[in-house]
Amino acid sequence: MTKQKELIVKILKAYGHLTAENVYKFAKLTMPNIALGTVYRNLNLMLENNEISKISISNGPDVFDITTKKHNHLVCVKCGKVIDVFENIVNLKKIKCENANILDYNLSINCICDDCAKTKK
Numbered sequence: 001m002t003k004q005k006e007l008i009v010k011i012l013k014a015y016g017h018l019t020a021e022n023v024y025k026f027a028k029l030t031m032p033n034i035a036l037g038t039v040y041r042n043l044n045l046m047l048e049n050n051e052i053s054k055i056s057i058s059n060g061p062d063v064f065d066i067t068t069k070k071h072n073h074l075v076c077v078k079c080g081k082v083i084d085v086f087e088n089i090v091n092l093k094k095i096k097c098e099n100a101n102i103l104d105y106n107l108s109i110n111c112i113c114d115d116c117a118k119t120k121k
């Protein structure tokens, strides 16, 4: 494992869900010479190897997640915080699709996190 990749893994483990930009920001603190392209390259390689997963956020950049155990996400519409949900929310057997077989799903569900709900008052 390269030093760069080692660092990226460490950052993802420490901070949970991060955009590539944020991984880059944290990586620069330890490795000031690291290039954004290097971060992207490593993240893409890790994606290909199923070491991390990518979550699509409807109104923001993709977020990378090192938790490979199957799970879904709640995404706060206010602050963009990503919360893991490990419960099986969707029963795939109950969903009937015409002309297609569902293989897998990857949900991100919009929510308002507790912190944002509090500050709204």
Ligand SMILES: [Zn+2]
Binding pocket: 076, 077, 078, 079, 080, 081, 112, 113, 114, 115, 116, 117
């Ligand atoms: Zn929030």
Ligand SMILES: [Zn+2]
Binding pocket: 017, 065, 067, 071, 072, 073, 083, 084
């Ligand atoms: Zn997650």
